[in-house]
Amino acid sequence: MILPKSSHLNPEQLAEVTAIVTEFGCKIQPIIGAVRTIYAIVGDERDELMINRIEGLDYIDRIDRIQSPFKLMDVRSDLANGRLTIGGVTLGEDLFVIAGQCTIDPKNPGYFYETAAAMKEAGAHVLRGGVWKPRTNPYTFQGDNKSLDILMEASRRTGLPVDTEVMEEEHVKLAIDAGVQVLQVGARNALNYSLLRAIGRAIGNRPQVSVLLKRSIHMGPLNEFISAAEYIAAFGNPNIMLCPRGTTPTLDGYRNHPDESITPLLKEKTWAAVVVDPSHSVGKASYVPSAALAAVAYGADGLCIESHIDPTKGIGDDPRQSITPDVLKKLICQAREFWRLRRA
Ligand code: PEP
Ligand code: MN
Numbered sequence: 230m231i232l233p234k235s236s237h238l239n240p241e242q243l244a245e246v247t248a249i250v251t252e253f254g255c256k257i258q259p260i261i262g263a264v265r266t267i268y269a270i271v272g273d274e275r276d277e278l279m280i281n282r283i284e285g286l287d288y289i290d291r292i293d294r295i296q297s298p299f300k301l302m303d304v305r306s307d308l309a310n311g312r313l314t315i316g317g318v319t320l321g322e323d324l325f326v327i328a329g330q331c332t333i334d335p336k337n338p339g340y341f342y343e344t345a346a347a348m349k350e351a352g353a354h355v356l357r358g359g360v361w362k363p364r365t366n367p368y369t370f371q372g373d374n375k376s377l378d379i380l381m382e383a384s385r386r387t388g389l390p391v392d393t394e395v396m397e398e399e400h401v402k403l404a405i406d407a408g409v410q411v412l413q414v415g416a417r418n419a420l421n422y423s424l425l426r427a428i429g430r431a432i433g434n435r436p437q438v439s440v441l442l443k444r445s446i447h448m449g450p451l452n453e454f455i456s457a458a459e460y461i462a463a464f465g466n467p468n469i470m471l472c473p474r475g476t477t478p479t480l481d482g483y484r485n486h487p488d489e490s491i492t493p494l495l496k497e498k499t500w501a502a503v504v505v506d507p508s509h510s511v512g513k514a515s516y517v518p519s520a521a522l523a524a525v526a527y528g529a530d531g532l533c534i535e536s537h538i539d540p541t542k543g544i545g546d547d548p549r550q551s552i553t554p555d556v557l558k559k560l561i562c563q564a565r566e567f568w569r570l571r572r573a
Contacts, residue, residue: 230267230268230269230270230292230293230294230295231246231257231267231268231269231270231283231289231292232267232289232290232291232292232293233266233267233268233288233289233290234288234289234290235288236264236265236266237259237261237265237266238266238268238288242286242288243257243259243268245286246268246283246286246289249279249282249283250270250272250279250283252279253272253273253276253278253279254272254273255270255271255272255273255274255279256270256271256272257269257270257271258271270292273296274292274294274295274296275294275296275298275300280292280294297498298452298456298459299452299455299456299458299459299499300459301459301462301463301467302455302456302458302459302462302469302498302499302500302501303498303499303500304496304497304498304499304500306500308462308467308500309500311467311500313439313468313470313502315354315355315390315410315411315439316353316354316355316389316390316410317354318354320470320502320504320530320531321502321530323568324525324530324531324532324561324564324565324568325354325355325502325504325530325531325532326352326353326354326355326531326532326533326534326561326564327353327354327355327356327357327392327411327441327504327531327532327533327534328348328351328353328355328356328357328532328533328534328535328536328557329341329344329345329348329353329356329357329358329391329392329535329536330344330357330358330359330535330536330537330543330545330547330551331359331362331508331535331537331543331544331545331546331547331550331551332358332359332362332370332372332376332543332544332545332546332547333358333359333360333376333379333380334376334542334543334544335373335375335376335379337542338379338382340537340538340539340542340543341358341379341380341383342379342382342383342386343538344358344383344536344537344538344554345358345383345384345386345387345389346386346387347536347538347554347557348387348389348536348554348557349387349388349389350554350558351536351554351555351557351558351561352558352561352562353389353536353557353561354389354390355389355390355391355392355410355411356380356383356384356387356389356390356391356392357391357392357393357411357413357533357535358376358379358380358383358391358392358393359372359376359393359394359545360372360373360374360376360377360380360393360394360400360404361393361394361395361396361400362394362545363394363396363415363417363418370544370545374403377393377403377404377407377409378407380393380407380409381407381408381409384408390410390411391408391409391410391411392409392410392411392412392413392441392533393409393411393412393413394412394413394414394415395412395413395414395424395428396415396418396424397424398423398424398427401424401427401428401431402431405431405433405435405438409438410437410438410439411438411439411440411441411470412428412431412438412439412440412441413440413441413443414428414440414441414442414443414457415443416443416444416445416446416474416509417445417446419442419443419444419445419446419449419454419457420445420449420453420457422457422460425457425460425461425464426460426464427464428440428461428464428466429460429461429462429463429464429465429466430464430465430466431466432465432466432468436468437468438466438468439466439468439469439470440461440466440468440469440470441470441472441504441533442454442457442458442461442469442470442471442472443472443474443506443509444471444472444473444474444476444488444491445457446476446477447476447477448476448477448486449476451491451494451495451498454471454495455471455495455498455499455501458471458499458501469501469502470501470502470503470504470530470531471495471499471501471502471503471504472503472504472505472506472533473488473489473491473492473495473503473505473506473510473524474488474505474506474509474510474533475487475488475506475509475510475511475512476488482513483510483511483512483513483516484509484510484511484512484513484550485509485510485511485512486510487507487510487511487520487523488510489505489507489510489520489523489524489527489529490523490527492505492524492527492528492529493527493528496528502530502531503528503529503530503531504529504530504531504532504533505521505524505527505529505531505532505533506532506533506534507520507521507523507524507532507534508533508534508535508546508550508551508552509535509546509550511550512546512549512550513549513550514540514549514550514551514552514556517534517535517550517552517556517560518552518556518559518560518563521534521560521564522560522563522564522567525564525567525568525571526567526571528571532564534552534557534560535547535550535551535552536551536552536553536554536556536557537551537553538553538554539553540552540553
């Protein structure tokens with residue numbers, strides 16, 4: 230819908246706009262109101278170049294788009310009929326939980342194996358473990374390829390599928406070849422479109438590979454978040470979970486600004502499962518349980534929680550924000566109650 234700055238377009242302006250939309254296979258339909266005329270674009274109005282050219286005209290105020298900019302992720306898309314099953318849970322049918330360490334310590338694999346067993350015992354469906362870490366400070370531990378072997382060994386020992394963050398194409402290949410089932414895209418790479426494309430393409434003949442896409446670290450608007458997912462789907466992989474993980478901090482005390490409340494908005498626009506990460510959102514272990522329960526109350530399909538057998542021995546975020554397995558176990562029970570209440 231084209232909105233001119235004045236009450237209507239004069240004939241020359243209308244001719245110019247019509248010529249542009251015609252180049253893109255569309256037509257203009259004026260909608261004449263008592264005080265203002267607006268102009269519908271009839272046809273596929275999603276072409277960015279067409280929109281940019283019209284919005285660049287100095288007599289145009291703006292274009293309001295009616296069609297969704299993300300055709301695959303849109304709640305009305307045929308993909309909405311699909312269901313994602315991971316670790317024995319079909320998302321949307323039962324509360325889904327990813328849990329484990331922020332970071333695997335390659336020098337002390339024993340901690341991760343103990344954590345892995347404890348995650349299974351607590352009721353997690355997927356084991357998380359950071360192999361490669363996006364760190365703000367280039368001098369802090371950046372991860373280690375050796376940790377991938379530890380992650381996969383923990384998967385074999387527990388029978389749990391695993392989730393790990395990939396930051397570059399090489400990681401995608403290594404992770405998929407090793408058998409990682411959930412590729413995590415971190416908040417810092419959430420708008421790295423070449424990585425998103427690579428992840429979409431990498432599914433190849435492995436339909437079980439899914440993606441946990443975090444919300445970008447700035448206050449990413451919903452359309453930007455869903456459009457990032459659209460890249461992954463458009464390049465071949467529709468097994469996508471959207472992960473609000475807190476956004477630009479606005480409160481003294483929370484690591485990021487909790488954003489589990491965007492869950493109902495996401496659900497209105499897209500069919501994708503929403504798996505909230507309360508750990509990075511609030512960034513402190515003692516706040517994690519209530520943030521997790523809030524996420525379930527808001528309609529989340531699942532949770533991604535950092536937990537460590539002994540957080541004080543952890544590296545990365547673990548000492549600060551990992552909850553212990555016994556806290557996790559209790560939290561999962563309570564979250565299931567919230568889940569049932571929400572659906573009652
Ligand atoms: C993580 O999951 O450990 C992580 C670094 O998350 P985020 O990308 O949300 O900061
Ligand atoms: Mn972390």
